Amino acid sequence: MGKFTKKIINLPKRLLVEEPLSLYSGLRGMFRHSSKRVGLPPGQAVYTGTQTDIPFNISVFAYTDHELTEHHNISTDELFTLSESHKFLWVNIEGIHHVDKVKEVCDAYAIHPLTMEDILSVEQRPQIDDNEDYLYVAVKMLQFDPKFRKTVSEQVSLVLRKNMVITFQERKGDTFDGVRTRLRSGKGKIRKEGSDYLLYALVDTVVDHYFLVLEKFGDELEEIEERIMLKGQKRDFTMLYELKREMIHVRRAVWPLREVVSKLERDDIKFIRKSTRVYIRDVYDHTIQAIDSVETYRDFISSLGDLYQSVISNKLNEVMKTLTIISAIFIPLTFIAGVYGINFENVPEFGWEYGYAYFWGLIIIVGGITGLIFKIKKWV
Template sequence: MDKITKKIMDLPKRLLVQEPLNLYTGIRGMFRESSTIAGLPPGQAVYTGLRRDDPFSMSIFLYDEETLEERDNISIEELKQLNVENKFLWLNIEGIHHVEQVKAICELYEIHPLTLEDILTVEQRPKIDDTENYIYTAIRMLQFNPKTRKTVSEQLSMVLLKNVIITFQEKEGDTFEAVRGRLRAGKGRIRKEGSDYLYYALIDTIVDHYFIVMEKFGDQLEDIEERILRSGQRRDFEILYELKREMIHIRRSVWPLREVISRIERDDFKFIKKSTRIFIRDVYDHTIQAIDSVETYRDFISSLSDLYQSVIGNKMNQVMKTLTIISVIFIPLTFIAGLYGINFENVPEFKWEYGYAYFWSLLIGSAVFTLAIFRWKKWI
């Protein structure tokens, strides 16, 4: 730990103050370097994310068409005593860095050690695995933090069993409040169709939040575009660079999801009914729209970068134009002043009564003549 602390303290001050996203990435990489994942046999329960102090928490929705039981902060012993016969269970787990508790849950529901390893590996590509006893899905959950105006990305692991769905989250906070509200209200299909429909509803909510994040991106980019056209400050270019990095991360989250949703729609999964796959097709369409939005905003960011360079270039051209005009005006004036500053005695204008007036007339006439040429050429 002393070695890692020293690395953090050696980080540049600019990184600590101005680039919290880069700092987070850098610290996460340091902790990963210190882990002992490399060389371990497959299926080892090792958490690969950032070390957290968040508590471990489990909440449940136990429901059928007529009844609903909602409980927070339940223990594993209480979970074992639940009567889930002829009912559907949604178990939500927050704090997967508590490896022993997660491992106990996986043992309770006979989840394979390789799947446990995937759950604890929080920076993997969205994927879906179909086993004999369950369906495992890894997906990126994106949220927009209005305080930091940053996109928060988190891996969500979902295990769909018969009449049971388990969601594993890194920390507290998710995008599922609307789904919880629908379960509490008991309206529509969600309490009637079973766990596979809830599985669809959770994925659909995650994809819908991609559009919310994209909308926030669009608002920021429009503000930046207006500021660039008005002033073109260096800070706007730095913000564009940060947004570009975030967009790359979002693209890595959204693009592989298309393959996952396509498999769910196309393949014959044991725990997903044919009637539910119709709704999955709608999620697939939304995923394609999200991908199109990502590509659109990527192009928008690139065009804003070009616009910034153009604005800065135009500003520089205006400065150079002004300096050139001033230089061209004063070059002949300097020549005339230098000519009459020579030390020869036989200069006729020196002894002329109107020589001084002639000198100033020549200077002013040269400047006016130069400006007239610029005006005629429409350079000014």
């Protein structure tokens, strides 16, 4: 029997009976989304995520060193009008399942159909694509949902053009509030530098939130470790399995990002200035730290699984030890009771006046001596 088969057999019964397909839910979702493109030519505008009722929304931050204007829930025509200004623009688009409107924006800014296909394919790994007129970057944005105590992953596509950054999101709510605050306050370099610095700030915010998610993982694992040491209940093993699945999703988001950030830092990309590459190098260092943390927590989860098995084995050993001691004490007592339970007539003790008291005294003495021997041997 292989190791993988043994792991499946040892999984909690709830996962095997109530959720028999949960082991492969991530892969199943990936294949399901990819199947939407089967048979289609390249560059087709097909959204591969889950359809929702989230409205299509465009918000724009138009800024210079001394001025900032915000525009929310604007139309595509208003967006194209703003694009004609000489300000730096951050265009944030929510609701990319509205494929026609996304296609309209991509066509207006000469975004290649293959890039548009990547924007709408939400189950791909982080990547970077340097085109003639723009730079395309796809990252995975992670947030921790305290209600369901799980990690929520969303693909964010960033398109860097001259004096403009366009971000495409699946739904409302992101990790960019810090960037918005910095733009509104006008402090620091974010409004003084170009759009490539804004791209850096957005990617840096995504990476920084990885540490917040990993911190939640650390807190969960510490609580589980304490419970395992005290009780070692079955639900702790189930939670470890679920955390391990969550860590796989986090790893899929973090590992490929290292290559993306490395290209931003080292490759000769005309949209990234040399002065901005210094800051991107810091993002690269943070990405490496996040990867190290992911690997550390993966090892920690495995060690907690081994610890759980050890605690359960120790509990079982204690139970077996107790039962063995009780059985060992009662073996001679059972023998004595069997001897005096025979059906022969000429047993001398049967005629004694104090034969019954003699029997119980013998039982107590033999049981006490057996228990004393276990005590001296320190088996109890």
